[in-house]
Amino acid sequence: MTEQPQRPASYREPRQARSAATLARVLRAAEEIASADGLEEMTIAGVAERAGVSVGTIYRRFEDKEQLIAALSERMLERREESVAERLRTADPSLAGVMDAYADALLQSFADSSSLFPELLRARGTRALDRGARTITELHRLLLEAAAPYADQILRSRPQEALDTAARAILGACFHNSVRPDPVTGDEERRHYADELSDMAVAYLLTPDRRSSVPT
DSSP: OOOOOOOOOOOOOOOSHHHHHHHHHHHHHHHHHHHHHOTTTOOHHHHHHHHTSOHHHHHTTOSSHHHHHHHHHHHHHHHHHHHHHHHHHTSOSSHHHHHHHHHHHHHHHHHTTTTHHHHHHHHHHHHHHHHHHHHHHHHHHHHHHHHGGGGGGOOSSSHHHHHHHHHHHHHHHHHHHHHSSSOOOSHHHHHHHHHHHHHHHHHHHTSOOSSOOOOO
16 A cells, blocks of 8 residues: 655644734745745745744744745745635626636736746645645636626536636636746736736637537
């Protein structure tokens, strides 16, 4: 029987506001260093210096660098979920408005430390991919919830499947942009690309099937 790889234990969550603020400062410093120099170059000592705390302060929260990386990955995924949720809450009340908000929020979230996110997934392997899959599931749920009032506008034979396909296409395009050697950069270009992705998705959703539906 193949043994499952051990997972690092969870780091110690802060219980006081001051501790939470210190943790946020440490994670922000870790992200800045890792984004600029890569995970290999990130050290506990370097993070402590950047955050303005002692090395001991970090080791009281994290057992090792691996736990710090795990917390950093968690923070980035949570931030993606929160930013997409907020943009969908304030989206224009229409199918196109929801898709516009979804594409814009995803592209913006991947632009945030875009070079670091794929490295985090590679560094943490299966465990990171599992957490990433949960985020993808949550992003899908948020989109389906926001688009539900406008589902009757979708002309595909299977509206929910079509919406899922459109969501996957936008997510894939945004992730691909974050790892390609010539990503779309700058606010104006990013907004234009988000508009293109949204237009593509809306055109698909408002176009009847070209082929007969497969019997269920």
